[in-house]
Amino acid sequence: MYRIVQMGRKTRKVALLFGVALASLAPVSCTPGKFVPSKSNEAWKGPPVWVESTSDWTVVAEPPIGGWRINLVQIMETLGHNEVFITLQPPNPTFIVTPVAVQQRIATSIPNSTPIWVYARQMNWKGEPASGPFMLAAKSQDAKPPTPPPEKAEGQTSK
Numbered sequence: 577m578y579r580i581v582q583m584g585r586k587t588r589k590v591a592l593l594f595g596v597a598l599a600s601l602a603p604v605s606c607t608p609g610k611f612v613p614s615k616s617n618e619a620w621k622g623p624p625v626w627v628e629s630t631s632d633w634t635v636v637a638e639p640p641i642g643g644w645r646i647n648l649v650q651i652m653e654t655l656g657h658n659e660v661f662i663t664l665q666p667p668n669p670t671f672i673v674t675p676v677a678v679q680q681r682i683a684t685s686i687p688n689s690t691p692i693w694v695y696a697r698q699m700n701w702k703g704e705p706a707s708g709p710f711m712l713a714a715k716s717q718d719a720k721p722p723t724p725p726p727e728k729a730e731g732q733t734s735k
Contacts, residue, residue: 611650613661613710615695620713622664622698628681629719633692635660635682636723642674643667648682657691660684661710665699679723692716 623639637646649661662682667673686692695710 612652613650613695613697614708615659615661615710616708616712618711620696620711622696622707622713625662625664625694625696625713627692627694627714627716627719628722629688629716630722631688633660633684633686633688633690633716633719634722635662635684635694635714636679636720637662637664637682637696638677638679639664639666640677641667642676642678643671644678644680646680646682648684651684651686657693657716658686660686660692660694662694662696662713663699664696665703666701668701688716688719 623637623644625635625637628634628636635648637644639646644667645663645665647663647665649663652659652661660682684692692715693712694714696713697705697710698707700706
């Protein structure tokens with residue numbers, strides 16, 4: 577049978593101090609560090625990227641062929657504007673893809689009253705960086721109005 581043994585006053589103080597010290601370190605050691613991407617003010621040389629103005633900003637990319645992947649990496653708040661970081665990854669060259677340009681959109685939760693700068697980086701088809709740092713691809717001051725959905729062909733019905 578077990579019996580509860582009362583701790584001495586000194587032991588309780590040491591245990592309490594140890595618990596407080598451990599609890600204060602937990603939030604620091606468990607939170608991930610903030611990833612700050614390297615960026616360049618060089619002009620973007622990849623597929624066209626622009627910003628569309630709706631109630632929230634939408635980033636649009638138009639790769640030359642289908643099969644490209646567009647990923648939102650991070651949104652950073654800075655003084656005066658937000659910075660949006662995206663990556664563009666071409667398809668595996670051994671795959672068959674559509675030979676037409678396809679618009680891909682990334683919706684953000686940033687209201688269009690806050691200016692944004694979009695930085696892009698191209699990856700290779702394996703997902704490794706093909707270019708150096710993120711390059712400035714678009715700014716909200718050059719935003720376009722939203723593109724309307726394509727019209728249906730004659731005889732096409734909606735389900």
